[in-house]
Amino acid sequence: MNRNGLYAVIAILLVAVVGFGIYTYQQQSRPGIEVRVDDGGLSINGNN
Structure with a gap:
Protein backbone atom coordinates (compact mmCIF):
# COMPACT_ATOMS: atom_id res chain seq x y z
CA MET A 1 0.00 0.00 0.00
CA ASN A 2 1.43 3.36 -0.93
CA ARG A 3 1.59 6.37 1.34
CA ASN A 4 -1.50 8.10 -0.11
CA GLY A 5 -3.61 4.99 0.48
CA LEU A 6 -2.43 4.80 4.07
CA TYR A 7 -3.32 8.46 4.62
CA ALA A 8 -6.77 7.84 3.13
CA VAL A 9 -7.42 4.91 5.48
CA ILE A 10 -6.30 6.96 8.50
CA ALA A 11 -8.53 9.87 7.44
CA ILE A 12 -11.56 7.59 7.01
CA LEU A 13 -11.01 6.04 10.43
CA LEU A 14 -10.62 9.47 12.02
CA VAL A 15 -13.86 10.71 10.45
CA ALA A 16 -15.67 7.58 11.67
CA VAL A 17 -14.41 8.03 15.25
CA VAL A 18 -15.35 11.73 15.32
CA ARG A 30 -31.15 14.29 24.48
CA PRO A 31 -34.06 15.42 26.66
CA GLY A 32 -36.28 12.66 27.91
CA ILE A 33 -38.11 11.29 30.89
CA GLU A 34 -37.85 8.18 33.00
CA VAL A 35 -40.98 6.70 34.53
CA ARG A 36 -40.62 4.10 37.29
CA VAL A 37 -43.24 2.23 39.26
CA ASN A 47 -32.56 13.41 32.50
CA ASN A 48 -31.71 17.13 32.27
Missing part, protein backbone atom coordinates in the same frame (compact mmCIF):
# COMPACT_ATOMS: atom_id res chain seq x y z
CA GLY A 19 -18.78 10.97 13.84
CA PHE A 20 -19.43 8.25 16.40
CA GLY A 21 -18.39 10.61 19.20
CA ILE A 22 -20.79 13.32 18.00
CA TYR A 23 -23.62 10.79 17.67
CA THR A 24 -22.99 9.44 21.18
CA TYR A 25 -22.89 12.95 22.68
CA GLN A 26 -26.20 13.85 21.03
CA GLN A 27 -27.85 10.69 22.31
CA GLN A 28 -26.65 11.34 25.87
CA SER A 29 -27.74 14.99 25.94
CA ASP A 38 -41.98 0.39 42.33
CA ASP A 39 -42.85 -0.21 45.97
CA GLY A 40 -42.41 3.49 46.70
CA GLY A 41 -45.01 4.47 44.10
CA LEU A 42 -44.75 6.29 40.79
CA SER A 43 -41.60 8.28 40.02
CA ILE A 44 -41.04 10.53 36.99
CA ASN A 45 -37.56 11.98 36.37
CA GLY A 46 -36.17 14.06 33.51
Whole structure:
Protein backbone atom coordinates (compact mmCIF):
# COMPACT_ATOMS: atom_id res chain seq x y z
CA MET A 1 0.00 0.00 0.00
CA ASN A 2 1.43 3.36 -0.93
CA ARG A 3 1.59 6.37 1.34
CA ASN A 4 -1.50 8.10 -0.11
CA GLY A 5 -3.61 4.99 0.48
CA LEU A 6 -2.43 4.80 4.07
CA TYR A 7 -3.32 8.46 4.62
CA ALA A 8 -6.77 7.84 3.13
CA VAL A 9 -7.42 4.91 5.48
CA ILE A 10 -6.30 6.96 8.50
CA ALA A 11 -8.53 9.87 7.44
CA ILE A 12 -11.56 7.59 7.01
CA LEU A 13 -11.01 6.04 10.43
CA LEU A 14 -10.62 9.47 12.02
CA VAL A 15 -13.86 10.71 10.45
CA ALA A 16 -15.67 7.58 11.67
CA VAL A 17 -14.41 8.03 15.25
CA VAL A 18 -15.35 11.73 15.32
CA GLY A 19 -18.78 10.97 13.84
CA PHE A 20 -19.43 8.25 16.40
CA GLY A 21 -18.39 10.61 19.20
CA ILE A 22 -20.79 13.32 18.00
CA TYR A 23 -23.62 10.79 17.67
CA THR A 24 -22.99 9.44 21.18
CA TYR A 25 -22.89 12.95 22.68
CA GLN A 26 -26.20 13.85 21.03
CA GLN A 27 -27.85 10.69 22.31
CA GLN A 28 -26.65 11.34 25.87
CA SER A 29 -27.74 14.99 25.94
CA ARG A 30 -31.15 14.29 24.48
CA PRO A 31 -34.06 15.42 26.66
CA GLY A 32 -36.28 12.66 27.91
CA ILE A 33 -38.11 11.29 30.89
CA GLU A 34 -37.85 8.18 33.00
CA VAL A 35 -40.98 6.70 34.53
CA ARG A 36 -40.62 4.10 37.29
CA VAL A 37 -43.24 2.23 39.26
CA ASP A 38 -41.98 0.39 42.33
CA ASP A 39 -42.85 -0.21 45.97
CA GLY A 40 -42.41 3.49 46.70
CA GLY A 41 -45.01 4.47 44.10
CA LEU A 42 -44.75 6.29 40.79
CA SER A 43 -41.60 8.28 40.02
CA ILE A 44 -41.04 10.53 36.99
CA ASN A 45 -37.56 11.98 36.37
CA GLY A 46 -36.17 14.06 33.51
CA ASN A 47 -32.56 13.41 32.50
CA ASN A 48 -31.71 17.13 32.27
